[in-house]
Amino acid sequence: MRMILATxxxxxxxxxxxxxxxxxxxxxxxxxxxxxxxxDSVLATFLNEPSVNSYQINQACFAVAxxxxxxxxxxxNLPWQLDAEDxxxxxxxxxxxxxxxxxxxxxxxxxLDDDDVICxxxxxxxxxxxRAVIGAGTGLGQALMxxxxxxxxxxxxxxxxxxxxxxxxxxxxSLLEHLxxxxxxxxxxxxxxxxxxxxIYQFLLIHEGGDENEQLRLAMEEGDxxxxxxxxxxxxxxxxxxxxxxxxxxxxxAQAANFALSVLPYSGLYIAxxxxxxxVNLFQQQAFLDSFLDKGKMSDLLTKIPxxxxxxxxxxxxxxxxxxxxxxx
Numbered sequence: 001m002r003m004i005l006a007t008x009x010x011x012x013x014x015x016x017x018x019x020x021x022x023x024x025x026x027x028x029x030x031x032x033x034x035x036x037x038x039x040d041s042v043l044a045t046f047l048n049e050p051s052v053n054s055y056q057i058n059q060a061c062f063a064v065a066x067x068x069x070x071x072x073x074x075x076x077n078l079p080w081q082l083d084a085e086d087x088x089x090x091x092x093x094x095x096x097x098x099x100x101x102x103x104x105x106x107x108x109x110x111x112l113d114d115d116d117v118i119c120x121x122x123x124x125x126x127x128x129x130x131r132a133v134i135g136a137g138t139g140l141g142q143a144l145m146x147x148x149x150x151x152x153x154x155x156x157x158x159x160x161x162x163x164x165x166x167x168x169x170x171x172x173x174s175l176l177e178h179l180x181x182x183x184x185x186x187x188x189x190x191x192x193x194x195x196x197x198x199x200i201y202q203f204l205l206i207h208e209g210g211d212e213n214e215q216l217r218l219a220m221e222e223g224d225x226x227x228x229x230x231x232x233x234x235x236x237x238x239x240x241x242x243x244x245x246x247x248x249x250x251x252x253x254a255q256a257a258n259f260a261l262s263v264l265p266y267s268g269l270y271i272a273x274x275x276x277x278x279x280v281n282l283f284q285q286q287a288f289l290d291s292f293l294d295k296g297k298m299s300d301l302l303t304k305i306p307x308x309x310x311x312x313x314x315x316x317x318x319x320x321x322x323x324x325x326x327x328x329x
Contacts, residue, residue, distance in 0.1 A: 004057070007061065007062045014033045015028070015316075067100070072098070077138055106133050111322060112310065121307040124266070124306075130266070137193065143157045161189040197229055198226055267306070289307075
């Protein structure tokens with residue numbers, strides 16, 4: 001039986017899904033990426049799972065959170081390098097596709113059901129116009145989609161998350177100045193990401209000059225600090241956490257609008273990534289849309305762009321599986 005392996009490689013987690021050609025999932029497994037020296041090691045660990053090692057994988061897609069050049073890829077936030085030819089030979093996989101993780105997300109959009117997506121702005125949809133997808137997690141991914149034919153899209157992955165952060169008010173100018181004492185380059189990814197939430201919180205802790213919530217501090221030390229901040233904000237358990245997520249949302253919306261102005265995705269701007277799917281209420285607030293539309297002479301134009309938030313956390317795996325399945329002509 002021919003088996004398909006879809007893999008979503010991120011700076012925090014690496015997700016594997018093994019399935020049959022008919023779509024029956026044999027196993028899904030998640031690993032902490034930083035626990036492995038390289039991708040070969042985590043792939044070998046997965047393939048040695050008792051429920052996996054008896055299968056022969058015919059087709060695979062490795063969706064990488066980082067730039068892909070031909071048959072090679074580099075994970076941006078890890079020292080992992082992938083070579084498709086080496087991997088195929090080492091693990092005896094017949095067909096391997098390497099793609100950027102947001103290329104996989106973009107392809108996964110057509111695999112979604114209606115209830116996997118919610119509308120943030122209706123806009124004025126034009127079916128033969130481009131789409132765009134942006135999403136924050138460990139990093140900030142972006143991709144654009146150009147209509148081809150028969151509901152097929154040409155996907156162009158980008159590294160637009162690494163464009164220079166542009167502050168929009170005095171508070172954000174102070175934030176930029178704070179970050180310039182720590183980093184050589186301040187990109188949007190530096191702020192619109194899980195680590196970015198923590199950077200914003202640490203800045204506001206200094207800027208506001210108040211006492212830190214002891215319970216929040218302990219929660220940050222014991223688990224995922226960005227998740228702790230967003231949880232305390234959602235439960236209205238800490239003012240500083242709430243201000244952090246409000247500022248994060250403001251900057252996220254601004255970069256989403258920057259991307260939208262570059263692409264004009266009248267067929268839809270999609271917001272993906274774990275942060276959005278876990279903080280839906282934050283993105284449904286009017287403040288997010290107000291920040292998105294705050295582009296001066298272009299504000300009216302931005303009202304015409306449909307904005308949709310993807311609830312399905314595994315959309316990247318869906319796209320990777322689709323690309324793997326199509327890899328054998």
